[in-house]
Amino acid sequence: MFIIPGFLVSFLTFPGVIMHELGHQLACWICKICVFKVKYFQFDTKTGGFVQHEKTDNPWKSLLITYGPFILNTLLGTILVFPVALMWTYQSFGATLPVWVKLACYALAYLGVSCLANAFPSSGDAGVLFTSVVKNKAIPLFIRVIVAPFVGIIYLCSLAKFFWFDFVFALGVPQLIYSLISHNPPHFWTMW
Amino acid sequence: MDGMEQNDSFGAELCRVCGRRYIDRNSGNPGEFMCRECRQEYSKLRVPKWLVACVAAAVIAAVVLCVYLASAYRNYYVGGRQAVTAREDLLRTAEKMAESGKQWSALGTIEEYLQDNPTNRDMAMEGTRMAMKYGLYDYAAYFIQNYISEKTSTRGEIKELNGYVDKINRYYDTGDAIQAVFDGLAEIDAESMSEAEIEQLRQSIRDRILNFTKDKQYDEGLAYISAAYYASADEEEAKEYLLKAADFPTAAPEACGRLAVYERQRGDFSKAEEWIKKGEALNGENTELARAKATILLAKGEYEAALPISEEIYSLAPDYMYVADTYAVNLYALGMTDKMEEIISKAAETNYEFAEDFYQLINGEISVREYYVSEEE
Numbered sequence: 001m002f003i004i005p006g007f008l009v010s011f012l013t014f015p016g017v018i019m020h021e022l023g024h025q026l027a028c029w030i031c032k033i034c035v036f037k038v039k040y041f042q043f044d045t046k047t048g049g050f051v052q053h054e055k056t057d058n059p060w061k062s063l064l065i066t067y068g069p070f071i072l073n074t075l076l077g078t079i080l081v082f083p084v085a086l087m088w089t090y091q092s093f094g095a096t097l098p099v100w101v102k103l104a105c106y107a108l109a110y111l112g113v114s115c116l117a118n119a120f121p122s123s124g125d126a127g128v129l130f131t132s133v134v135k136n137k138a139i140p141l142f143i144r145v146i147v148a149p150f151v152g153i154i155y156l157c158s159l160a161k162f163f164w165f166d167f168v169f170a171l172g173v174p175q176l177i178y179s180l181i182s183h184n185p186p187h188f189w190t191m192w
Numbered sequence: 193m194d195g196m197e198q199n200d201s202f203g204a205e206l207c208r209v210c211g212r213r214y215i216d217r218n219s220g221n222p223g224e225f226m227c228r229e230c231r232q233e234y235s236k237l238r239v240p241k242w243l244v245a246c247v248a249a250a251v252i253a254a255v256v257l258c259v260y261l262a263s264a265y266r267n268y269y270v271g272g273r274q275a276v277t278a279r280e281d282l283l284r285t286a287e288k289m290a291e292s293g294k295q296w297s298a299l300g301t302i303e304e305y306l307q308d309n310p311t312n313r314d315m316a317m318e319g320t321r322m323a324m325k326y327g328l329y330d331y332a333a334y335f336i337q338n339y340i341s342e343k344t345s346t347r348g349e350i351k352e353l354n355g356y357v358d359k360i361n362r363y364y365d366t367g368d369a370i371q372a373v374f375d376g377l378a379e380i381d382a383e384s385m386s387e388a389e390i391e392q393l394r395q396s397i398r399d400r401i402l403n404f405t406k407d408k409q410y411d412e413g414l415a416y417i418s419a420a421y422y423a424s425a426d427e428e429e430a431k432e433y434l435l436k437a438a439d440f441p442t443a444a445p446e447a448c449g450r451l452a453v454y455e456r457q458r459g460d461f462s463k464a465e466e467w468i469k470k471g472e473a474l475n476g477e478n479t480e481l482a483r484a485k486a487t488i489l490l491a492k493g494e495y496e497a498a499l500p501i502s503e504e505i506y507s508l509a510p511d512y513m514y515v516a517d518t519y520a521v522n523l524y525a526l527g528m529t530d531k532m533e534e535i536i537s538k539a540a541e542t543n544y545e546f547a548e549d550f551y552q553l554i555n556g557e558i559s560v561r562e563y564y565v566s567e568e569e
Contacts, residue, residue: 022243022247025239029236029237033235034226034234035238036209040243054234079251079254080250080254082254082258083254083257083261086257090264093268095264095268095311097261101261104257105257108253108257
């Protein structure tokens with residue numbers, strides 16, 4: 001497997017890292033959880049950014065805060081890659097577009113792909129969710145059972161990132177949109 | 193006390209965040225560690241303005257682009273529907289032309305359309321399919337090379353095109369291989385060779401060409417027709433190869449033309465016309481086929497009917513084998529001797545050589561029928 005250090009990927013996709021942290025922050029705000037410090041992006045080899053917030057015993061709030069980036073980044077990423085998918089559809093009919101439109105589409109696609117690639121919660125996020133909910137005996141068992149698979153999913157995705165799962169997802173979303181609009185099979189790399 | 197928060201419980205702890213006010217024990221949270229003001233302050237959404245502006249700008253840009261692309265698509269679709277109708281009309285016309293034996297003209301019509309609409313991949317695909325169907329691989333190669341891009345093709349189309357490209361490559365490779373065989377002949381001085389040596393050489397060339405028919409890398413039709421054209425002096429042997437070549441779209445029109453000539457020479461016009469009909473289904477505008485048709489009409493005495501055909505093939509390929517002969521014979525048969533002399537003079541300028549019996553014909557030694565039907569001689 002072709003390995004690129006994680007921090008380098010973070011640097012290259014820094015808009016997505018910023019959105020990831022904003023996702024946590026927004027989820028905290030929705031849940032009325034106090035946020036003490038937010039670092040949207042930093043040149044650090046360990047972590048690209050962080051959100052320091054108060055702990056909560058509410059499992060649903062914990063779940064939402066953990067999955068906040070996934071929701072925000074996926075939504076925003078999908079919006080941002082939509083133009084490029086439309087552009088491909090348009091081009092698949094043999095039509096040509098002005099260069100500025102193509103450039104704008106690809107620029108937004110970069111932002112969109114960055115968001116999508118950073119959509120998945122980190123294993124650190126999973127650790128917090130595991131400790132605050134799954135391991136917390138004060139929380140009813142059935143809730144812990146419900147939340148546990150969400151923790152497992154994050155860990156699985158973290159493992160899959162070794163096989164570039166985050167980028168497969170990030171590059172796959174625009175292709176999926178293209179396929180749904182144009183009814184054509186995706187072309188994968190040739191489209192980019 | 194001034195400057196002090198009023199607290200419900202005596203001896204309460206100070207807020208762990210600001211350290212100035214008491215922890216809000218009325219918050220409902222048993223683990224509360226902040227004062228009310230701090231909680232209110234830190235519960236606020238504090239997103240930097242630059243970040244809000246960037247996200248808003250990106251989303252607005254995405255929406256604007258989507259609207260632009262959607263309207264461009266709608267315009268393209270409306271214009272496209274008209275274009276599709278025009279394209280479908282043109283395609284239907286081209287298909288009718290092809291079915292009526294005018295395959296070259298049909299593909300020429302598609303080519304003209306593509307020159308005006310180079311991005312119309314669908315038309316290029318249809319043109320390629322038509323060219324492949326009628327064995328006109330040069331046209332197919334031209335369409336693929338100039339108007340079809342792998343990027344805008346679906347997987348199914350790419351698979352289909354790969355099949356065509358394989359066939360086209362085989363066709364050109366066969367042409368090159370046959371040319372290489374004939375290139376070797378340039379160094380041979382045939383005049384210094386005995387008849388037996390010439391025959392031996394002929395057989396060796398024929399065998400080398402026929403070897404291409406055994407190799408899947410080569411186009412069988414092209415190899416068979418070449419074997420019949422260049423390597424075989426024996427008419428029956430040539431017929432055998434022509435019959436085989438007639439089964440392959442790349443060589444069928446020409447093979448049918450040659451077979452029609454073969455039957456015409458034996459006076460069997462109905463068989464000759466059958467071959468013409470078969471050839472026309474693939475390419476009615478093939479020079480050899482059209483010439484064969486004209487000669488059958490001339491042999492039957494239908495000189496007026498033959499004239500437009502012989503005139504057309506002369507205008508398109510004056511130097512092609514026997515084309516000038518056919519046109520000149522047609523003019524002679526119609527008594528247009530001035531025009532015939534003009535053709536003979538033009539042919540002399542290009543070193544075109546008329547057949548020996550052509551001069552017998554124009555000298556009145558043989559009739560047009562005798563000129564075209566050998567068995568009656």
